[in-house]
Amino acid sequence: METLDNTPFHIDPDEVLRRAHLAKADADTTHTARELIEQAQQVARPKAVYEVCYVENKRPDSVELAGITFTSRVLRVNLDQVECIFAYVATCGTELTEISAPAGDILLDYCLDVIKEMALRAALQHLSEHLRAKYALGQTSQMNPGSLEDWPITEQFKLFELLGNVEEVVGVRLTDSCLMIPQKSVSGIIFPTEVRFESCQLCQRENCPSRQTSFDPALAQRYGLEE
DSSP states (O other): OEEEOOOOOOOOHHHHHHHTTOTTSOHHHHHHHHHHHHHHHHHOOOEEEEEEEEEEEEETTEEEETTEEEEOHHHHHHTTTOSEEEEEEEESOGGGGGOOOSTTOHHHHHHHHHHHHHHHHHHHHHHHHHHHHHHTOOSEEEEOTTSBTTBOGGGHHHHHHHHOOHHHHHOOEEOTTSOEESSSEEEEEEEEOSSOOOGGGGOOOSSOTTOOSOOOHHHHHHTTOOO
16 A cells, blocks of 8 residues: 655635635635634645556456455446556545534535545546646546446445455544544545546436536446446
8 A cells, every 4th residue: 555645735715715615705804714724724734545456357247356345336347447456545634623613613614525535526627637747647537436426435345355444544544334534534446548537427326515517317328227
């Protein structure tokens, strides 16, 4: 397992205020928000870990990675022509969870949440850039346990088993209910692909704030998820 704990992360205060809808807040709220942003900039350490795994024992609805069987027809189809993948966990870092807004201030709580989300995105971008540079990757896609019914969130236990002691290395703990702590963390598998894949293409959930693209019924049928 390789660790990336030197993620470049610079916080633009004005961007945070805009995203947190605080750009037009009163002077006291804005002042406190800027103090929180400065504190976050001083301690933030977004990071990621990953493991290179060969794809083995491909069955109709499962694949084996590092001796662990992952069950998902979509994952199996996506890895049909793939020899190796990158299993990963990325996080905003435990350092940001030690900062707190004034008790009961929902707006400033949300401001901190925005900062943590930005830190997580920085960790993911750094991971992507690192993998492309080190392994000369072209186009890639990714899948995350729980993003589709076909690959349930419980498969996250296997992903953490594959990676090893993630909590010791980057501070991300997986609860019995498959919740990652810090919550601004994400796990998944990155794989090379000629055709860009998004889990949203196979998800029919409406009004999802994380949706990247629209549901594609024809694609779902090709994956065997639609009759």
